[in-house]
Amino acid sequence: MQTSPLDGLHDIIAPSHVDWWPLAPAWWVVISIALCLVCGLIIIMYKNYQFKKPKRNAIKLANQQQSAQQLHIILKRLVITYYDPRLAAQSTANWCKTLSQLAAIRFNEDEISSLYSTAQTPPALSDKFRQAIKQFKLKEPLHV
Numbered sequence: 675m676q677t678s679p680l681d682g683l684h685d686i687i688a689p690s691h692v693d694w695w696p697l698a699p700a701w702w703v704v705i706s707i708a709l710c711l712v713c714g715l716i717i718i719m720y721k722n723y724q725f726k727k728p729k730r731n732a733i734k735l736a737n738q739q740q741s742a743q744q745l746h747i748i749l750k751r752l753v754i755t756y757y758d759p760r761l762a763a764q765s766t767a768n769w770c771k772t773l774s775q776l777a778a779i780r781f782n783e784d785e786i787s788s789l790y791s792t793a794q795t796p797p798a799l800s801d802k803f804r805q806a807i808k809q810f811k812l813k814e815p816l817h818v
Contacts (some may be wrong), residue, residue: 725812726812728751728752728755728756729752729756729807729810729812732748732749732751732752732807732810733807733808735748736748736803736804736807736808737804739800740800741800742789742795742796742799742800742803743789743795745800745803745804745807746786746789746803748803748807749773749777749803749806749807749810750762752807752810753772753776756810756812757776766783766786766787767783769786770782770783770785770786773806775811776806776810776811777805777806777807777809777810777811778809778811779802779805779806779809781802781806785799785802
């Protein structure tokens, strides 16, 4: 009798489980892109937070101040911080236009002039300045 050629074969060995580590190069690319996006988002959020910090401080100061003159000075400081210092040194008429554009509240020359007179300034003007500080636009093209 002849021997079967299959008798010389060994038993079938099942392959071992494929391990998930080390990752394929494509996964490293995906992970590195995701990390870069997260880092970029964190940096953008931090810069935005730092950019808005003077306005947050101005709002805090505005809630503590009662004087219309002090609130007016806070508004001028905001304009100097976010825009050009020359805008804060304009004539009264141009300053009113700038404030009206940046705060979306209408200001006139009489209100601004009343700050520097000896007469008592109306309390409504303090509220108007406080509201202007809260509504102050941070990124606005100025054509005054």
